[in-house]
Amino acid sequence: MESDFVLKVKNLNVILDHQSIIESLSFEVKRGDALTILGPNGAGKSVLLRTLLGLIPHGGEIEWAKAIKIGYVPQRLPFIKDIPLNIEDFFNLKGAPEKEIEAILNSVGFTEDFSRKKIGDLSSGQFQRVLIAWGLVGNPQVLLFDEPMTGVDITAEETIYNLLAKLKEDMDLTILLVTHDLSVVYKFSTNVICLNRQPICYGPPQEVLTPESLQKLYGGGIRYYQHKH
Amino acid sequence: MDTQFLLSLVVGVSVGGVGGFLGSLMLGRRMALVAGPLGHLALPGIALALMYGFDVSLGAFPFVILGIVLIWLFEMRTKLPVEALTAIVFASGVAIAFLLLPIKQAEAALVGDITKVSFAEATVSVILTLLLFCVVKNIYSKIVLIHISEELAKSEKIDIRKYNLVYLGSIAIIVALGVKMVGGLLTAALVAIPASSSRNVSRNLTQYALGAMIIGMISSSMGIWLYKITGFPAGSLIILVNATIFLISLIFKR
Numbered sequence: 262m263e264s265d266f267v268l269k270v271k272n273l274n275v276i277l278d279h280q281s282i283i284e285s286l287s288f289e290v291k292r293g294d295a296l297t298i299l300g301p302n303g304a305g306k307s308v309l310l311r312t313l314l315g316l317i318p319h320g321g322e323i324e325w326a327k328a329i330k331i332g333y334v335p336q337r338l339p340f341i342k343d344i345p346l347n348i349e350d351f352f353n354l355k356g357a358p359e360k361e362i363e364a365i366l367n368s369v370g371f372t373e374d375f376s377r378k379k380i381g382d383l384s385s386g387q388f389q390r391v392l393i394a395w396g397l398v399g400n401p402q403v404l405l406f407d408e409p410m411t412g413v414d415i416t417a418e419e420t421i422y423n424l425l426a427k428l429k430e431d432m433d434l435t436i437l438l439v440t441h442d443l444s445v446v447y448k449f450s451t452n453v454i455c456l457n458r459q460p461i462c463y464g465p466p467q468e469v470l471t472p473e474s475l476q477k478l479y480g481g482g483i484r485y486y487q488h489k490h
Numbered sequence: 491m492d493t494q495f496l497l498s499l500v501v502g503v504s505v506g507g508v509g510g511f512l513g514s515l516m517l518g519r520r521m522a523l524v525a526g527p528l529g530h531l532a533l534p535g536i537a538l539a540l541m542y543g544f545d546v547s548l549g550a551f552p553f554v555i556l557g558i559v560l561i562w563l564f565e566m567r568t569k570l571p572v573e574a575l576t577a578i579v580f581a582s583g584v585a586i587a588f589l590l591l592p593i594k595q596a597e598a599a600l601v602g603d604i605t606k607v608s609f610a611e612a613t614v615s616v617i618l619t620l621l622l623f624c625v626v627k628n629i630y631s632k633i634v635l636i637h638i639s640e641e642l643a644k645s646e647k648i649d650i651r652k653y654n655l656v657y658l659g660s661i662a663i664i665v666a667l668g669v670k671m672v673g674g675l676l677t678a679a680l681v682a683i684p685a686s687s688s689r690n691v692s693r694n695l696t697q698y699a700l701g702a703m704i705i706g707m708i709s710s711s712m713g714i715w716l717y718k719i720t721g722f723p724a725g726s727l728i729i730l731v732n733a734t735i736f737l738i739s740l741i742f743k744r
Contacts, residue, residue, distance in 0.1 A: 316644045333645040341638045344518045350695040354635045355646060379693055 274320035295436045297450040304457045306439040332401035336408045342381045349376040357398045369394040406438040497612040502710035504619040510706025513681030518637040527580030528665045529677030531557040533587030536599040551666035602673035602725035672725035683732035690739040
C-alpha cells in the first residue's frame with residue numbers, strides 16, 4: 262500500500278444472521294483524514310467499524326497500512342457501572358502505565374488527580390472524554406469512534422468535537438467516526454460515507470451531501486442546510 | 491483448640507476467601523446467581539457421594555462441569571442469556587437429585603457439613619483454592635474487560651472463549667468446594683454476598699476484590715466458630731454472618 266494511505270476497503274460485504282448488513286462498500290482513507298460514516302439507525306455504521314477492527318467476518322478486502330496502531334472508542338459501555346472501577350483501574354485493564362494515564366488524561370482536559378475518580382460518578386461528557394482517552398492509550402495513529410456523542414448534552418458535545426479536532430491536529434491522528442449527526446460531518450470531516458446498508462454517497466461532504474443523496478439516505482422529510490465553511 | 495475445628499476453619503477460610511474473590515468477578519456480569527443453579531445442579535453428585543460414601547466435592551464436580559459444558563453449548567447454539575440457560579439446566583439437576591437423594595441425607599446435601607472434613611479433604615481443598623486464587627488473579631483484569639464490553643476486549647486481542655472457559659472452570663471448582671461447606675442450596679450466597687457487601691463500600695477495583703475476599707474469609711470463620719458455640723448447621727451460619735455483614739455494609743454504602 263502506498264505510504265499515504267492508512268486503509269483501503271474494496272467491495273466489502275457483511276452478512277449477519279443470514280441478513281445482508283453492508284453491501285459492496287469501497288473507500289479509502291489517507292493519513293490525516295477525518296472520515297465520517299453517516300447514516301440512519303440500523304444502517305450498518307457500527308457494524309462497519311467493528312468489521313474494520315476484524316471483529317466480524319466479511320467478504321471483500323480490508324487492507325490497513327502495515328504496523329498501524331488503531332485505537333477504538335465504542336458507542337456505549339452499559340455494564341461498566343456494575344463494577345466499582347475508578348479511572349485508573351479502567352486504564353489498568355489496558356495495561357497502561359501510570360505516567361501515560363496521567364499524560365493522556367491531561368490531553369483530554371482533565372487536570373489534577375482525576376484518575377482516582379469513580380467511573381460511576383462521572384457525567385456523561387466526562388465519561389465520553391475518558392473513553393476517548395482510553396482509545397488513545399498506546400499512541401495509536403488511527404482512532405475509530407462509534408457515535409461519540411450518544412447520551413451527551415449539547416455543551417459537552419461541543420467540548421468533545423473541539424477536543425477531537427485538537428487531538429487530531431496535535432497527535433497527527435487519522436479519525437474514522439460513526440455518526441448520524443449531519444452537523445458533525447460538515448464541521449469535522451474531510452470525507453463522508455453515506456451508508457444505509459448500501460453505499461449512497463462517498464466523498465468530501467460539500468460535494469456529495471446533496472438534497473438527493475440525503476433524501477435517499479434518510480428517506481423523505483429531511484431538511485437540508487449546507488454549512489459554508 | 492481441637493483438630494477437627496481447626497481443619498474446618500482452614501477449609502472455611504480458604505474456600506470462603508477465594509469464593510468471595512471469584513464472586514467479585516461474577517457480580518460484574520450479573521453472573522453471581524449462576525453459582526446457585528450450579529450448586530443445585532451438583533445435588534445429584536452430592537446425592538451419589540452420600541449414598542456411596544465418597545467426598546461430596548468429588549461427586550459434585552463432574553455434575554457442575556457437565557452443567558457448564560451444557561450451558562456453554564446451549565449459549566453458542568441459542569444465544570439465549572446465560573441466566574436463562576442456567577435455570578433450565580439447574581431445574582433438571584434438582585429434579586434428578588430428588589429422584590436419588592435419600593431424605594435422611596438431604597440436610598447435608600442442601601446446607602452442607604464442613605464440620606466433619608478430614609485432613610486429606612482439607613489438604614486438597616487448600617491446595618485447590620490456592621491454585622484457584624492464582625488463576626483468578628491472573629485472568630481478573632481480562633474478565634473485567636470482557637464483562638464491560640466483549641467488543642472492546644476483542645479489539646484488545648483478548649481471546650474471549652479461552653478466558654471464559656478458564657473462568658467457568660474456576661466457577662465449577664469453587665462450586666464443587668462450596669457445596670461441601672454450605673450445601674447445594676446456599677452456594678450462590680457464598681460467592682454473591684461477600685462481593686455485594688464489598689461493592690457497597692468500595693471505591694476502586696482493588697478494594698472491591700480484596701474486600702470480597704476478606705469478607706468471605708471472615709464470614710466463613712465466624713460461621714464455623716458460631717457452629718462450635720451453638721451447634722446449628724455451619725453452612726447456614728456462614729451465610730447468615732455474610733448476610734449480616736451485607737446489612738452492615740449498607741450503612742457505609744458509597
